Amino acid sequence: MTENIRSATVKALAWDLAADLHLPPDFDENRTYPAIVSVHPIGSCKEQTSGNVYGKALAKEAYVVIAYDASFQGASGGTPRSIEDPSFRVSDVSHVIDHLVTLPYVDADRIGVIGVCGGGAYAINASMTDRRIKAVGSVTGVNFGRLMHEAFSGYDPLAALDAIAEQRTAEARGAQPRIDQYLPADPATAAEQGLTEIDLTEATDYYRTDRGQKPGGRTEALFARQATSIGWDAFHRAEGLLTRPLCVVVGDKPGAFGAYRDGLEIYRRAASKDKELVVAEGFSHYDLYDQPEPVRIALDHLIPFYAKHL
Template sequence: MRKVNFKNRDWDIIGNLHFPENFDYKKKYPAIVCVHPGSSVKEQTAGLYAAQLAKNGFIALAFDASFQGDSGGKPRFLEDPATRVEDIRCAIDYLTTLLFVDNDRIGAMGVCAGGGYAANASISEKRIKAIVSVAGTNASRAFREASPIEVLKAVAQQRTAEAGGSEKLINNWIPDSAEDAKKSGLEEMDLLGAIDYYRTPRGQHPNSTNQLLFTSMSNLIMFDAFHLAEYFLTQPLLIIVGDKVGAFGSYRDGFELYNKAASANKKIHVVKGADHYDLYDKPNATNEALEQMVPFFLDNL
């Protein structure tokens, strides 16, 4: 693995480039862009899949989104879907400059919101030849279902306050502990799974700070990751979801994308007994996902 950097506009995006075993600079390899979830960083689940894809013969690039982790850009902790999609395009730009990457064999995979962003990028970015979504979500759908008008009004008020000199408002993505969630009456399976992954030693990373710039919410609410997929998402598509259905909606979103995509070659695989966060790092679930993903990329890149 090698740390790399590339540009999105005038700031640096920092990534980890994973290499196959017995890598040979004189050869050409297929490459996969691995896109992390919201609130995540490259060392977490996207990096796990990148490392495993590299073991199976791919160049795999996991990177921190703009405004987050080791990557640059201001304001910090902004989750801007349009910029997240542009990050993917910039990652592909970078891969095409590497002499050992076959530019005609570049794929994309993403986890959770990263799956939605990878799908959205593929709608217009035809250098992506195949897409895999793991527990992928259309993140804006979840936010649109939770009092969106009131949230948009609150964002408007906050922007006015910040224009007048107030400090930026930064909230937590999720409660910091299961105890905090329970005290607030938020004992939902996916939320507790997120806390267990992000806020405990299981998956915790110091760069995954659980901080979200509140004004991001207007961008999240208005962005539809699957917009126009029925016309322009034509590449081979593999969707992987667990059958333990929680509130974050990856099961529902997976089937929506599957039904909507214009791809002639598309498949949805349901991992039995797995919930959303099992597909982040639990060996039984991730191994089954990889058993589907690796042959899919080998066949389509």
């Protein structure tokens, strides 16, 4: 069956977001459909798992799914490039919803959100304050603020913030930007470096090979703009504000990025009266990106979840 994908341009603050609308196979512009915003992982893009796996699958279930590139990333606007800023990432979700509610074939009262990896936590956070979101799904969601505050800052966030401040001042005075790569260049380089940690090695296998590599996916970050991430928490006030129906999917093979830990935490803390925790037994974080069996496990729960709440 041929995929029905249309390009879309979403107005953000002072730039546009590039998006793909994944439409149902029998799409009819004279009908109205529920819609789902699909949020990509850290360092990813709309053509990877948020679009070509989960967006594609949910469109087949008669949803209009919009997968988009985050501000400063992929084909979207915003400068300087390669900024991973949670505040912008969350506001992007609302800009995308602003676009959806102008489409005559979208039912504005039936809009949900799904996110993968860092996108899962951004989706959760967005649903706390944008009440247009009626249901939220998180697939191997990672609280990027927690990760930056801990492992990604060497468990010394104050020292990291001092270094960021020094670098930002240097760049403001004309120094070359510092771009940090999240991953080795390829699996062979990872092996040469002696890397064995499951999330790092499997991320390299996904992002640095034909398995998942796409031109818009750039697993890098502008170091001088990472301070906001260190001070951010995706789950802040979840006990009071996270009331929308919630479906959290994780694998039970934990890795350094902490999706299993974060999934159990937000399931416990969410104020949602209707919430579900799905554990894909025997599978890892990156298995849930594109591997058939764990993706099937996720969708077997997500599809009826959205059908019930949208």
